[in-house]
Amino acid sequence: xxxxxxxxxxxxxxxxxxxxxxxxxxxxxxxxxxxxxxxxxxxxxxxxxxxxxxxxxxxxxxxxxxxxxxxxxxxxxxxxxxxxxxxxxxxxxxxxxxxxxxxxxxxxxxxxxxxxxxxxxxxxxxxxxxxxxxxxxxxxxxxxxxx
Numbered sequence: 001x002x003x004x005x006x007x008x009x010x011x012x013x014x015x016x017x018x019x020x021x022x023x024x025x026x027x028x029x030x031x032x033x034x035x036x037x038x039x040x041x042x043x044x045x046x047x048x049x050x051x052x053x054x055x056x057x058x059x060x061x062x063x064x065x066x067x068x069x070x071x072x073x074x075x076x077x078x079x080x081x082x083x084x085x086x087x088x089x090x091x092x093x094x095x096x097x098x099x100x101x102x103x104x105x106x107x108x109x110x111x112x113x114x115x116x117x118x119x120x121x122x123x124x125x126x127x128x129x130x131x132x133x134x135x136x137x138x139x140x141x142x143x144x145x146x147x
Contacts, residue, residue, distance in 0.1 A: 052097040059093040074101040100134040116139040
């Protein structure tokens, strides 16, 4: 008790108690705010991750002459078409997250979001071609051969 302490002992105990209480309060403050920060990060992580994807349309290019320097590409090929469809590419800027594009000239790819690419003016089996993206992709493409 305070009565049993000399002035110096009382002061040392009092200061120690204040420091311990202060450290406890600081720990509780940090703990609470770290939890809130982690919750915020976990909430925003999917949104922030989407920012790594290439920005449409600025960071995309179409090429009818093969790969584009500075870009990663998916080949757009219709093997049944006798014309020069073997060098067409749909590309996105390097350094961005791969959008996970896959091309199919034989129907939609199971387990992916696919957009049918139909060219009614071309008779060479352009009725079963699809550009596909992963189900969690931020892209939702639409296709029109009429512009």
